[in-house]
Amino acid sequence: MLLxxxxxxSIEWGLTMRLLAAMGLALSVLAAPPAGAADxxxxxxxxxxxxxxxxESVPPQEAIAILRQAGLKRAMVSxxxxxxxxxxxxxxxxxxxxxxxxxxxxxxxxxxMRDETVLAYVEERLKKYRYAAIGEFHVYGADADLPVVRxxxxxxxxxxxxxxxxxxxxxxxxxxxxxxxxxxxxxxxxFARPEAVREMLARHRxxxxxxxxxxxHATGGKVDAAWRAVFxxxxxxxxxxxxxxxxxxxxxxxxxxxxxxxxxxxxxKDLAERIAxxxxxxxxxRMMDGR
Amino acid sequence: MRAxxxxxxxxxxxxxxxxxxxxxxMLGEAETRRVLAHGPWPxxxxxxxxxxxxxxxxxxxxxxxxxxxxxxxxxxxxxxxxCHDPARDWSDGFARGVGKATLDRNTPALWNVGLxxxxxxxxxxxxxxxxxxxxxxxxxxxxxxAAQVAARVRGDxxxxxxxxxxxxxxxxxxxxxxxxxxxxxxxxxxxETLVSGRTPFDDFRDALARGDAAAMARxxxxxxxxxxxxxxxGSCSTCHVGPLFTNGEFADIGVPFFLxxxxxxxxxxxxxxxxxxxxxxxxxxxxDDPGGATRLRTRHVELQHRNFGEFKVPSLxxxxxxxxxxxxxxxxxxxxxxxxxxxxxxxxxxxxxxRILKPLRLDAGETDDLIAFLSTLSDTTPPFRRRVADTCx
Numbered sequence: 001m002l003l004x005x006x007x008x009x010s011i012e013w014g015l016t017m018r019l020l021a022a023m024g025l026a027l028s029v030l031a032a033p034p035a036g037a038a039d040x041x042x043x044x045x046x047x048x049x050x051x052x053x054x055x056e057s058v059p060p061q062e063a064i065a066i067l068r069q070a071g072l073k074r075a076m077v078s079x080x081x082x083x084x085x086x087x088x089x090x091x092x093x094x095x096x097x098x099x100x101x102x103x104x105x106x107x108x109x110x111x112x113m114r115d116e117t118v119l120a121y122v123e124e125r126l127k128k129y130r131y132a133a134i135g136e137f138h139v140y141g142a143d144a145d146l147p148v149v150r151x152x153x154x155x156x157x158x159x160x161x162x163x164x165x166x167x168x169x170x171x172x173x174x175x176x177x178x179x180x181x182x183x184x185x186x187x188x189x190x191f192a193r194p195e196a197v198r199e200m201l202a203r204h205r206x207x208x209x210x211x212x213x214x215x216x217h218a219t220g221g222k223v224d225a226a227w228r229a230v231f232x233x234x235x236x237x238x239x240x241x242x243x244x245x246x247x248x249x250x251x252x253x254x255x256x257x258x259x260x261x262x263x264x265x266x267x268x269k270d271l272a273e274r275i276a277x278x279x280x281x282x283x284x285x286r287m288m289d290g291r
Numbered sequence: 292m293r294a295x296x297x298x299x300x301x302x303x304x305x306x307x308x309x310x311x312x313x314x315x316x317m318l319g320e321a322e323t324r325r326v327l328a329h330g331p332w333p334x335x336x337x338x339x340x341x342x343x344x345x346x347x348x349x350x351x352x353x354x355x356x357x358x359x360x361x362x363x364x365x366x367x368x369x370x371x372x373x374c375h376d377p378a379r380d381w382s383d384g385f386a387r388g389v390g391k392a393t394l395d396r397n398t399p400a401l402w403n404v405g406l407x408x409x410x411x412x413x414x415x416x417x418x419x420x421x422x423x424x425x426x427x428x429x430x431x432x433x434x435x436x437a438a439q440v441a442a443r444v445r446g447d448x449x450x451x452x453x454x455x456x457x458x459x460x461x462x463x464x465x466x467x468x469x470x471x472x473x474x475x476x477x478x479x480x481x482x483e484t485l486v487s488g489r490t491p492f493d494d495f496r497d498a499l500a501r502g503d504a505a506a507m508a509r510x511x512x513x514x515x516x517x518x519x520x521x522x523x524x525g526s527c528s529t530c531h532v533g534p535l536f537t538n539g540e541f542a543d544i545g546v547p548f549f550l551x552x553x554x555x556x557x558x559x560x561x562x563x564x565x566x567x568x569x570x571x572x573x574x575x576x577x578x579d580d581p582g583g584a585t586r587l588r589t590r591h592v593e594l595q596h597r598n599f600g601e602f603k604v605p606s607l608x609x610x611x612x613x614x615x616x617x618x619x620x621x622x623x624x625x626x627x628x629x630x631x632x633x634x635x636x637x638x639x640x641x642x643x644x645x646r647i648l649k650p651l652r653l654d655a656g657e658t659d660d661l662i663a664f665l666s667t668l669s670d671t672t673p674p675f676r677r678r679v680a681d682t683c684x
Contacts, residue, residue, distance in 0.1 A: 057549060078349075106638040107638055109637075109638075191643055201573065213596050213597070215593070215594070219593055245639075245641050246600070246638075246639050247549070248548050249600070251554060251555045251557075252557070253306075255560075255599075256596070260598075272469060
């Protein structure tokens with residue numbers, strides 16, 4: 001009798017769970033990435049931050065586990081201050097590509113370019129550690145010509161580093177005027193329309209783009225036609241990135257990797273692999289090899 | 292000398308009298324337009340085309356009966372009013388809801404719920420009737436099941452009678468899922484009646500509309516100053532717009548969204564997944580809207596990275612009575628809420644995200660004024676009294 005009651009309860013429980021699933025309540029489980037699968041597309045995530053407010057809520061070992069679970073081949077990480085990046089690098093030197101953010105706290109996003117004390121901080125870190133890039137920093141328009149920014153461009157040239165600029169096209173143009181040989185990773189592709197991105201890439205042969213925090217290039221796993229044309233015209237110039245601008249978004253890295261895989265599957269395999277990881281690996285990852 | 296003193300005294304008198312002269316500051320044209328946009332109130336009674344029994348008195352009565360029926364929960368101990376207590380403005384007063392377990396989110400008050408577009412802090416449901424099913428089934432809330440709900444309805448002569456009246460067929464002839472959905476639609480019909488009443492702000496707004504200076508002057512001066520912050524330097528009315536004081540959408544306002552039990556509450560991101568994956572969404576066969584217009588918003592909703600950590604912009608009607616605040620009840624009172632916006636941590640906002648959000652840097656007086664304004668959004672509706680006759684009429 002007990003067995004029958006249990007069986008009935010089990011059937012009812014199963015029906016309830018099916019109903020909950022039908023209502024979409026179990027989708028978070030279903031959305032878990034198939035990490036570890038042999039055919040999973042590796043990802044070079046070119047836009048991660050691990051700032052001071054993330055260290056306690058997502059400790060380094062947990063952060064590294066998240067990156068590996070997401071199937072990332074490499075992750076370019078910056079942090080405010082730089083200690084976060086160094087902690088992650090120490091925990092997983094095979095995985096982390098460090099970049100130096102010129103902020104001691106994230107609150108310096110809007111002030112750093114007028115604060116000359118930033119330079120002493122950057123120069124001290126550059127003497128002490130190796131990096132692939134300086135950034136991600138925020139600068140717009142004519143502010144790109146301020147002395148602090150100019151010095152940052154000089155330091156990047158001196159140390160042969162990428163500049164990772166969250167900027168409008170005007171500021172990018174100004175950075176290239178300061179150093180035509182600079183290599184710039186344009187964060188979020190400037191949130192510019194694909195036609196404008198195409199124009200910038202045609203004008204600057206040392207300009208690359210990350211697609212972090214953009215959703216307009218693909219909908220439902222289908223690549224927008226205008227974006228597809230730009231990807232095909234400049235297959236070596238794009239990378240993907242999550243942008244963990246708050247600690248909570250570390251829990252979005254796996255989701256973002258799967259989002260990237262979904263739309264990249266709509267591109268020819270070679271092009272998809274370049275954007276997914278080969279471009280990042282060739283340009284940024286190799287800079288750290290042989291440490 | 293005496294003349295000088297007299298002059299100074301007269302000047303001081305003028306200065307002291309100045310506030311009285313300025314007691315009815317004029318609203319500019321743009322301000323007037325913005326204030327008028329927050330009314331009129333109340334609106335037309337809600338009607339949901341996706342729910343064929345929406346607005347029907349018999350369905351409302353059945354829904355009310357069900358709303359307070361503890362037998363619908365898994366252990367027979369909990370009804371909807373466990374969390375949505377009419378004596379607590381259809382909420383529970385807790386930071387996070389407490390069903391069979393402590394939940395992750397604050398229990399939203401049900402005032403004006405029938406006027407909303409998406410339901411729940413993450414908008415995981417696109418109709419009030421489908422939202423009403425979730426707590427019935429969710430193990431951490433009422434922990435019931437379709438079979439249990441169906442059995443209760445079929446086995447209760449009064450409920451069965453009411454079902455027959457509302458849906459035109461005996462519950463014994465309906466399958467469990469059909470009966471569950473009918474339950475949701477009756478519950479929704481009842482909740483649509485929970486429309487808040489008129490408020491001191493509505494009186495001021497209508498006086499402004501008809502140019503009644505005497506009636507306008509009755510509106511408290513501190514609330515008026517707060518209203519000007521709300522529609523002006525605070526930009527609050529950009530999202531808390533219209534008569535309902537909400538745009539019905541979702542925003543990231545810099546509130547942390549880690550979960551106490553680990554992980555995160557991704558808010559609208561998970562909500563979009565839920566609503567698109569739900570067999571009970573408005574794209575499915577249970578939508579009663581023959582015209583199909585109700586399907587459009589669900590058909591076109593798309594996941595975006597920005598949705599991760601966005602939560603519903605709540606209505607502000609009766610807001611002073613529905614503490615605590617935010618999706619997780621993290622802010623205890625309105626002063627905390629105003630402080631949140633006043634000292635907003637921009638570090639938590641994406642540089643290309645909610646551009647309208649800037650720290651308001653309000654001083655103590657402005658804070659008091661804004662709270663005074665928000666307090667005038669409370670109605671004076673008499674306490675709710677159950678209206679359903681004991682037996683099926």
